[in-house]
Amino acid sequence: MNTLKLHCQVDWPGFAMDVSLELPGRGISVLFGPSGCGKTTILRTVAGLQSDVHGQVEFCGQVWQDAQRFVPAHQRPVGYVFQEASLFPHLTVMGNLRYGMKRSSDAVLVELEQLIELLGIEHLLDRRPERLSGGERQRVGIARALAVNPQLLLMDEPLAALDLARKREILPFLERLHRELFIPILYVTHSPDEVARLADHLVVLEQGKVVGAGSLKELMQRIDLPFRLGDDHGVIIEASVARVDAQWHLAEMHFDGGSLWIRDTGMPVGTSTRLQIFAGDVSLAREKPSTTSIQNLLQGSIIEIANGEHPGLMLVRVAVGSACLIARVTARAWDALGLSVGDAVWLQVKTVALAN
Numbered sequence: 001m002n003t004l005k006l007h008c009q010v011d012w013p014g015f016a017m018d019v020s021l022e023l024p025g026r027g028i029s030v031l032f033g034p035s036g037c038g039k040t041t042i043l044r045t046v047a048g049l050q051s052d053v054h055g056q057v058e059f060c061g062q063v064w065q066d067a068q069r070f071v072p073a074h075q076r077p078v079g080y081v082f083q084e085a086s087l088f089p090h091l092t093v094m095g096n097l098r099y100g101m102k103r104s105s106d107a108v109l110v111e112l113e114q115l116i117e118l119l120g121i122e123h124l125l126d127r128r129p130e131r132l133s134g135g136e137r138q139r140v141g142i143a144r145a146l147a148v149n150p151q152l153l154l155m156d157e158p159l160a161a162l163d164l165a166r167k168r169e170i171l172p173f174l175e176r177l178h179r180e181l182f183i184p185i186l187y188v189t190h191s192p193d194e195v196a197r198l199a200d201h202l203v204v205l206e207q208g209k210v211v212g213a214g215s216l217k218e219l220m221q222r223i224d225l226p227f228r229l230g231d232d233h234g235v236i237i238e239a240s241v242a243r244v245d246a247q248w249h250l251a252e253m254h255f256d257g258g259s260l261w262i263r264d265t266g267m268p269v270g271t272s273t274r275l276q277i278f279a280g281d282v283s284l285a286r287e288k289p290s291t292t293s294i295q296n297l298l299q300g301s302i303i304e305i306a307n308g309e310h311p312g313l314m315l316v317r318v319a320v321g322s323a324c325l326i327a328r329v330t331a332r333a334w335d336a337l338g339l340s341v342g343d344a345v346w347l348q349v350k351t352v353a354l355a356n
Contacts, residue, residue: 002024002025002026002060003022003023003024003025003059003060004021004022004023004024004025004029004046004057004058004059004152004184004186005021005022005023005056005057005058005059006019006020006021006023006042006045006046006055006056006057006058007019007020007021007055007056008038008041008042008045008053008054008055009053009054009055010041010052010053010054010208015036015038015208016208017038017041017208017209018208018209019038019042019205019208019209019210020210021042021203021210021213023184023186023201023203024184024200024201025059025060025184026182026184026200027178027184027185027200027201028178028184028185028187028198028199028200028201029184029185029186029187029199029200029201029202029203030187030188030189030194030195030198030199030201030202030203030216031043031186031187031188031189031203031205032189032190032195032199032202032203032204032205033190033204033205033206034190034206035190036207037205037206037207037208038205038208039188039189039190039205040156040157040188041053042188043154043156043186043188045057045065046059046064046076046078046152046154046186047073047076047078047080047154048064048065048070048071048072048073048074048075048076048078049073051070059151059152060151064076077149077150077151077152078150078151078152078153078154079145079146079147079148079150079152079153079154080145080154080156081138081141081142081145081153081154081155081156081158082141082156082158083156083157083158083160083161084137084138084161085129085137085138085140085141085142085144086141087129087137087140087141087144088129089128089129089130090128091128092125092126092127092128093121093124093125093126093127093128093129093132093140094125094126096129096140096144097112097115097116097140097143097144097147098112098147099144101147101148101149112147115143115146115147116143118173118176118177118180118181119139119140119142119143119173119177120139120173121136121139121140121143124136124140133166134161134162134163134166135162135166135167135169135170138158138159138162138166138170139170139173141158142155142158142173142174142177146177146181146183150183151183151184152183152184152185152186153183153184153185153186154185154186155185155186155187155188156188157188157189157190158170158187159171159189159191159194160189160191171194171197171198174198175197175198178198187199192229193355195216195229196216196229196236196274196276196355197274197355199216200215200216201213201214201215201216202214202215202216202219204219204225211225212225216236217235217236217238220234220235220236221235221317221324221326223304223306223315223317223326224306232278232279232280232328233278233279233315233326233328234276234277234278234279234326235276235277235323235324235325235326236274236275236276236355237255237274237275237276237277237323238255238272238273238274238275239253239254239255239260239272239273239274239275240253240254240255240270240271240272240273241253241267241268241269241270241271241273242254242259242269243269244264244269245261245264246264249263249264250262250263250264251263251264251265251267253273253275253352255275255321255323256321256322256323257298257300257320257321257322257323258298258299258320258321260275260296260298260349260352261295261296261352262275262352262353262354265354273354273355274354274355275352275353275354275355276352276353276354276355277325277349277351277352277353278351278353279315279326279327279328280328281349281350281351281352282325282326282327282328282347282348282349282350283327283329283347283348283350284316284318284327284329284333284337284339284345284346284347284348285337285345285346285347285348286337286339286343286345286346287346288346289346289348292348294348294349294350296348296349296350296352297346297347297348297349298320298325298346298347298349299320299344299345299346299347300318300319300320300321300325300344300345300347301318301319301342301343301344301345302316302317302318302339302340302341302342302343302345303317303318303319303324303341303342304316304317304341305317305334305341308328311331312330312331312332313328313329313330313331314328314329314330314331314334315327315328316328316329316334316339318345318347320347325347325349327347
């Protein structure tokens, strides 16, 4: 089966880890959690760079590590992207890429020209690393990692060393790699924005333990896990641009459950994207509200309730078509509304953001 199976166990001074995972062999699987939770140790174990970790690594039925064997890093078909691109300073961009290709087999899955076009580095090929910006260096580093023709791409916080502008420059290229290449990616980050925008499968780590694992959509909709992305609970919805209202500079986004208005960002009609809706921006009503400044109204049914982070707050999960939204309400408001699981409700969504 096309999966990555691993078990990592360590007992080092000041840090212990015991993690077992089975990750899909396609899409982007993100390891998410605070610094020191074990994300990079897992990545280095998969790459064969952490030989002192006890456990097993198996990819697509091939055992890379267990109690009897240890396949060295240079024999594992992986590409590795570090926080900072370690390019050879004496080589041009093209020289760095050709160096990476020396490790490729004859059956090249991704042609060099395709990589260059995908990552938008055509105009950089004759430059040396010192003449590249941070974002340009990282794109070249990603291209070089892919030039080894890997079966698996490992990315260790590739945007951590970049400022916000450079991160926004690279994220579209990562999304394009995701769409156009079929190489699975194991991606390490502690950035909620990168998770919301890139992840297909999410693993949440705390102190060397897995506290949640599954598809991004499923995990974001759960209200029983001790984690959240950023400062608030929220969900991710896949939507597409249905129409643009040029007069009011708005775009109508359709999803399986209704439509939502967001600020027009210039996306053409038909464009698919991810929307992020936070629990604090969703309120509940028994009847359809009228004469309100809130333009996004959706109808759904309550499927779960849970206590919030404060005794006076509650989290309410509401099914809207095949999607789910989470609302944060006060316990007093919940009692006044007299709602319960299974009831139909109207949701007022104050703010909808692109996942970025």
